[in-house]
Amino acid sequence: MDKKFSVVIAGGGSTFTPGIVLMLLENLDKFPIRQIKFYDNLEARQKVIADACEIILKEKAPEIDFVATTDPKTAFSDVDFVMAHIRVGLYAMREKDEKIPLKYGVIGQETCGPGGIAYGMRSIGGVLELIDYMEQYSPDAWMLNYSNPAAIVAEATRKLRPNSKIINICDMPVGIEERMAHAIGLKSRKEMEVRYYGLNHFGWWTDIRDHAGNDLMPQIKEHVAKYGYSLKEELGEHESQHTDPSWMHTFAKAREVYAVDPDTLPNTYLKYYLYSQDEVEHADPEYTRANEVMNGREKHVFGECKKIVQAKTAKDTSLEVDEHASYIVDLARAIAYNTHERMLLIVENNGALSNFEPTAMVEVPCIVGKNGPEPLVQGQIPRFQKGLMEQQVAVEKLVVEAWEEHSYQKLWQALTLSKIIPNARVAKQILDDLIEANRDFWPELR
Template identity: 70%
Template sequence: MKKSSVVIAGGGSTFTPGIVLMLLEHLERFPIRQIKFYDNDAKRQEIIGKACEILLKERAPEITFSYTTDPEKAFTDVDFVMAHIRVGKYAMREQDEKIPMRYNVLGQETCGPGGIAYGMRSIGPIIEIIDFMEKYSPDAWMLNYSNPAAIVAEATRRLRPTSRIINICDMPVGIEDRMAGILGLKSRKEMQVKYYGLNHFGWWSDIRDQAGHDLMPRLKEHVAKHGYIVRPEAEQETEPSWNDTFAKAKDVYAVEPDTLPNTYLKYYLFPDYIVKHTDPNHSRANEVMEHREKNVFAAARAVIEKGTAKDCRFTADDHASYIVDLADAIASNTKARMLLIVENGGSIENFDPTAMVEIPCIVGSDGYEKVCIGRIPRFQKGLMEQQVAVEKLVVEAWINGSYQKLWQALTLSKTVPSAAVAKQILDDLMIANQSYWPELK
């Protein structure tokens, strides 16, 4: 079996050690000869890089490892680019979340004004990474899970339509893990799902077991009472903000009980609730900086100081397993069924063919084949049309340097109450993002 060379773009990310661990856990089905890290922040990457170098020497010494800020070194001789960059890091995420809150509008990293601001920062660097890949390893595949995935995917469709890039998101996977837990299954892979929507904006319309039995009634009964909380008797299964998200799915489901919702729909259907239950001075970005950011870098420094990764506190991330599944499907032509973010092209019959939709696809060595969804109900279609228009306007604003288009995008977002408020938020976001966004006129 051919061994692959992988570059992780975003080498200084707190998620990178988890991806390395997940790659090591699956070497039998996805063998690797080389792992490289690439990041434009050398200082940050060096801490993660040094720790992972020790980890790899101990657990897989046969794998060549390096980390660099040089694009030519990073992207030469690679089969897969795994991209999960965060432009502006958590400092800018904090701005994305707190600026809208000044105007009683929810602040969130991928939804509403915060997601739009983050999207405007991400487009240029993602296109740059695609160009590096195509210059130095033209036969490589880019597996992109950089947020905000919906805006990034639309940008790649518009600006690099023929590139070998597959856009994915781990959120449906995380929810499906919870569904499997609710049903008492060993793995989400025991379920065959039908899902449609946009990224962070979708619905499960059918879920069956391997024998074809309908699992939706049991899931609906549970979600109607408890949301996606697997064990309601347990006090708390995860961080408070995530616990609330999984519990709130109960109310999101009540709005449209023929399907099961992605948790992110709470931001669009209950924005007033989100604002009421958010501390404008202490947002999710602060939580992450105080916990995950601090813990992962402390674990990395501990590995470096001890000179060993034995008993290290790195953990394999669930979302990383999805990346391995996707890379393996391409490398080994497994024809795995996976949710991808792809150009609609008629898969959803009664929806914009140019929209980047999230639907099941069959993945093999030549890329993916889309599964036909058919027609979707008016409620979902209406919500999706509004949101896809927001995403397209953001990309047009970036391409054309258009203040007007970006104001329209914010105005059209279901999370923003009026054009006047949209303009106030936009003007504040422009000041905060002046070193990241293109100049708007």
Template identity: 75%
Template sequence: MNLKPQSILVAGGGSTFTPGIVMMLLDNLDKFPIRQIKFYDNDEERQNKIADAIEILLKERAPEIAFSASVDPAEAFTDIDFVMAHIRVGKYQMREQDEKIPLKYGVIGQETCGPGGMAYGMRSIGGVLELIDYMEEYSPDAWMLNYSNPAAIVAEATRKLRPNSKIINICDMPVGIEYRMAEILGLKSRKDFVVRYYGLNHFGWWTDIRDHDGNDLMPKIKEWVKEHGYVTPSELEQQGNEEVEASWMHTYEKAKEVSWLDPETLPNTYLKYYFYPQDEVEVSNPEYTRANEVMDHREKNVFSMCNQVVNAGTAAQTQLEIDDHASYIVDLARSIAYNTRERMLLIVENNGSLVNFDPTAMVEIPCIITSNGPEPLVMGEIPRFQKGLMEQQVAVEKLVVEAWAEGSYQKLWQAITLSRTVPNARVAKQILDDLIEANKEFWPELS
């Protein structure tokens, strides 16, 4: 099959995840050929730290691919087939505020869940809409593959405020968990099984997992998760695996307690923040949060490795690694470009896929991806327990988007109050007022 080479724009070129994504793209050129890679970021200095190294790497490993990096939207967004968007408005410094401000009041601070996630969402909405508008102006036939967080709020904002745009919202968290499931089962890949799943982003459940011969794999995974969570057999053997940070190991272990609430399904790990919020507060350090971990480790390491490439003038000895989990992005883009009809979990408007749930809710469910975009699959009725939880969380997400669009203090206060992570309306208001002060540069004015 003669595959047409694609032109890719990475929006968020200065992200520490960008090198891994580029290397993943290079590792998949046989099934997703590329003629051009562009970077776009509004922080030129940060982007150049990544771009200068990637330019050297591409010249050595794929000289046929044209490369450029720009802070000019017209230059960056012209002649593009796919925009791969992973922006972080406010960078990790604002993530630190998202995490530390709620913790002052005994509420979990997290980048996508609870008040911290809402604060991040209020910053992200405008940034993602801006990218969509640039894409539609300069490359109107392009698709945006958005994996910017918080995906649930961003997805609701694009549904409400850019309903006709060619944007697909996707998250790597289910992908990462399915890699772990594959290891638990002794399989080579998550592609060795087919799943049924429903929920919201970072708020969902697997209901059926079968191999390609139709054998039910759920009992074996459920038995493992009941005792070990999503900690894999190899991690148990190593006892103190240094490759997985302690905060993530805690998350994978906590999944066993989350699974107790509905033993018939397998949960997304992020449900721990809603089922056991106080447990998460107790293990959090209000002086040193996940944002500090990332800035002190991942951010420094990636920029250091890029600097080494630039100083050496070669990427021959680089320690930059392929982001294996990011291969889902190629699967998605390839299915749109070449109509391969991949089956993937996407965040899409419900519109009857969950028959007893809000049709306008942005739900995370399996879809078949064609050249026309996603075709959502029907998952049927959902149980009362999950339905109640999801209705509450959807209301939070919709209120945040309405607060952003209307400049409404009242609606954002309501959203924070409604979150299962927040104990009462008084605490919600205290957190909100602090977040407003911290986000003056990024949020619309609220009244």
């Protein structure tokens, strides 16, 4: 383990960046780093985060070189890994993604339905630009991309940059698996070995065992049938102070999602497809998840970063390690050290699901080594899941085609096909409003 790595975090002004830096510092024994760079196209926003992170690095790991820049050549030269989590349009646009559909009685959500489609149309160009910078300045580097909406971004990179060294990942299954493990008394999800299939934010666990081969599904199912993915200590009078109300609702709702197919355990995001009207009724059109984040994490992280800079020390900061982001270190290590770790990743199907579209970007367990991920065959999938997934894959492919061809018609078709939207007329009304809101970000549709 003599080599030390150079990493660029693309999206240096993100509220998640300090947590990722703290996580990287906690894992230096596993993944040694010589240089961390921040790259963002919004200099003032990045500066607040970068100035604080520079102080954190000086205090915790002064040997690591640090650079924050808006210049692509400076950012992407001499790097081994690009860790990308960009948000084109920031939370101001997410708020529109969520509130515009609600005007028409349709749920607006960051990665699902019309909100996810709008965000996807903004994200595609941004992620492709990052790939092009990486290939120009560090052609041997790998991009570990967790920019949302991961499903649409993954399809875009498959179709438009087919030979790029990018792996699309999501930490939502990681978070759910941690809850499963905790619910049945395990210390960590790493004590479990899972079989899972689906699309990003659209999947099911089919088998979960411990390392001795004991079946853990019955215990987990019993918990989910009663509580969803809520943990007992979060319920009743002692509600979690660390979990936003919208997430508490989501974890509890998993109980009803699970009931639709009790042979499997569902990803939480399926609630938006299977119970979309419930989600509309539960939503406050004046105060959506974007507002919750802007008034919560956004204010907290930027406030803490300003405090660190003012105090010239991070000694008493309440910024926390992003535990979920340790998944990124596992992935980087697997590539760097050829560890053949088993991980859930978003990859081209190509037979992993034997009765499903070969070019679909599916989320399945993979073995990861120096040449990237090798998907593990999950076999045939049942008709219920297959039907849902075929509809959703068609949506994702139409969005990417609409972006590439500047096609109004294909984007209207994508929205019409989304299970969340009731009919083509409503799809068109939402689309026309989204076009107006996204004039500065989308290609011009014709």
